[in-house]
Amino acid sequence: MFDTVKVMIEGIEEEIPKGTTLDEIAKEFSSDVSYPAILARVNNKIKELNYNVVKNKNIEFLDWSTAAGNKAYINGLLFLISYAVKDLFGKRAEIYVLHSIDKGIYIETNFNLDEEKLRNIEEKMRKIVKKNMSITKIEVDRNEAIAYFTQMNDLVKVKVMRYVTSTTVTLYRLGDLYDYFYYYMPTSTGVLTDFAFTYLNKTGFVLRFPTVYIPDKIKEYKHSADIFSIFKESQEWNQLMKIGNCADLNEIVSNGGINDLIRISEILQNNKLLELVRKIHENQERIKIILIAGPSSSGKTTTSRKLCLFFKSVGIQPITLSMDDYFVERGETPIKENGEPDFECLEAVDLELFDKQVLELLEGKSVTVPTYNFIYGKKEFNDTIKLNEDNIIIIEGIHALNDRVLSNIPKENKFKIYLSALTELNIDNHNKISTTDHRLLRRIVRDNRTRGYNVENTLKLWPSVREGEEKHIFPFQYNPDVTVNTALIYEIGVLKTYVEPLLYSVDSESEYYEEAKRLLNFLRNFLPIPADNIPDDSILREFIGGSCFHD
Numbered sequence: 001m002f003d004t005v006k007v008m009i010e011g012i013e014e015e016i017p018k019g020t021t022l023d024e025i026a027k028e029f030s031s032d033v034s035y036p037a038i039l040a041r042v043n044n045k046i047k048e049l050n051y052n053v054v055k056n057k058n059i060e061f062l063d064w065s066t067a068a069g070n071k072a073y074i075n076g077l078l079f080l081i082s083y084a085v086k087d088l089f090g091k092r093a094e095i096y097v098l099h100s101i102d103k104g105i106y107i108e109t110n111f112n113l114d115e116e117k118l119r120n121i122e123e124k125m126r127k128i129v130k131k132n133m134s135i136t137k138i139e140v141d142r143n144e145a146i147a148y149f150t151q152m153n154d155l156v157k158v159k160v161m162r163y164v165t166s167t168t169v170t171l172y173r174l175g176d177l178y179d180y181f182y183y184y185m186p187t188s189t190g191v192l193t194d195f196a197f198t199y200l201n202k203t204g205f206v207l208r209f210p211t212v213y214i215p216d217k218i219k220e221y222k223h224s225a226d227i228f229s230i231f232k233e234s235q236e237w238n239q240l241m242k243i244g245n246c247a248d249l250n251e252i253v254s255n256g257g258i259n260d261l262i263r264i265s266e267i268l269q270n271n272k273l274l275e276l277v278r279k280i281h282e283n284q285e286r287i288k289i290i291l292i293a294g295p296s297s298s299g300k301t302t303t304s305r306k307l308c309l310f311f312k313s314v315g316i317q318p319i320t321l322s323m324d325d326y327f328v329e330r331g332e333t334p335i336k337e338n339g340e341p342d343f344e345c346l347e348a349v350d351l352e353l354f355d356k357q358v359l360e361l362l363e364g365k366s367v368t369v370p371t372y373n374f375i376y377g378k379k380e381f382n383d384t385i386k387l388n389e390d391n392i393i394i395i396e397g398i399h400a401l402n403d404r405v406l407s408n409i410p411k412e413n414k415f416k417i418y419l420s421a422l423t424e425l426n427i428d429n430h431n432k433i434s435t436t437d438h439r440l441l442r443r444i445v446r447d448n449r450t451r452g453y454n455v456e457n458t459l460k461l462w463p464s465v466r467e468g469e470e471k472h473i474f475p476f477q478y479n480p481d482v483t484v485n486t487a488l489i490y491e492i493g494v495l496k497t498y499v500e501p502l503l504y505s506v507d508s509e510s511e512y513y514e515e516a517k518r519l520l521n522f523l524r525n526f527l528p529i530p531a532d533n534i535p536d537d538s539i540l541r542e543f544i545g546g547s548c549f550h551d
Helices: 020-029 067-088 115-131 144-152 155-161 225-240 246-254 258-282 298-314 352-360 435-451 457-473 491-504 513-523
Strands: 004-011 012-017 040-042 045-048 058-061 097-099 104-109 135-141 168-174 175-177 196-201 203-208 289-291 317-322 367-373 378-385 392-396 414-420 482-485
Touching: 004 020, 012 020, 020 040, 020 058, 040 067, 045 058, 045 513, 058 067, 067 104, 067 115, 067 168, 067 175, 067 203, 067 513, 097 225, 097 435, 115 196, 135 144, 144 155, 155 196, 155 246, 225 482, 246 258, 246 491, 258 298, 258 482, 289 298, 298 317, 298 392, 298 414, 352 367, 352 392, 435 457, 435 491, 435 513, 457 513, 491 513
Parallel strands: 004 058, 289 392, 289 414, 317 392, 414 482
Antiparallel strands: 004 012, 040 045, 040 058, 097 104, 104 203, 135 168, 168 175, 196 203, 367 378
């Protein structure tokens, strides 16, 4: 009896030999699963599959259809690409993991790439997957890690390691290659079966893979030249500022140059909005409606308010409408499959009334517009408005870019703006900063400040928010007239000072503890940045407080 332990796997109790690995358990008891196990949640703590079970445990296996499993799966693929590239083209061959794009990741190389070379990389990876090589986690002395990455000419990681305060660092080994990742990793290459490449240019390609939202297939790549060019522009500006990664940003903080960087970043963002307003002003006779949409915490409110001020500076008087004021009566709200009201679908909006009133405004009629009473769940009609020649309508809402919205108004009269925090700053060459994580940090801070939510409240709601974005926002990001990047290069260091104490409040027994820990591990790569010199019209003020546009 002392040689066995009891485990609970998906409600079924099993007795196993003490010391059995999670990988061995997964192979024995998960033969009928749709996707291979990548990680496991053991008594609410995430473990890699080489973990030995020596006590009674509750075990839940995590595949690539889960958030945690998918992140680890992507890490494994990136490590596999790096290994294959060095095996084919030499140890000096390098990949640069830059940013997410259309459910994939854009990666560049330090050598000329063509479609044949990309096919060779894919073939090499599939051979390594078939060999099922081990991926091993090891703890090494920080100075030894610095010496190794110096030898490999990975000077970015050398710089990052200099800001690590612990005496040891965690590395992963595949064959004779070592690398640093700030999240979990699969324990072998054999599970990395599903991936695809799309060739883009002589130094760049897109890695595609199953996602949480599309786990059963790999989405075909749909190129957005607008979003891609914004990432490219941000990358070039970062290079101009000599900031390619978090260590470069930390160096600016250490040397006392952060206040200048804050001012430069804010001036640049304001100038882009002013240029946009001037462009619209030049076409004022044609453009009558500005439609603004973007995912959660992309800075829609501040951007809309700034645009209003800039329009006034060129003699245009904006009138703002929120699609949220056109919700149907509470009792008419569509119901999700789980029985909860679906406030995010387009059918939750009284689209007939909205389209009718906007058209009437364009026809010069006086219109009494609603304000939605969220307490009683109904529209209240109090304000009457009428357009003059110098007016323009600014409309904000998650469905604003949907082609079904204002379909009764000619396309040339509308100007669509898509907002997102398109983060180009990365940790190092192989660890990108997720745009989704960037927005999540913003939301945690804002929810705590404005709604009194603790971190667990925000993390609980986040999957539902993300699901709504996938359904109602991201499908329409490909057809705006312009995409505006609201990310500020310095802001994660600022957000750290607000969000880090909140994340530490999550109890180790909470189901959200592992996510809080992941975000804390990510934030440790950044030095804190004080908010004192951030102007009150900054987008960041929408989240941390002190905005001139918010109460």
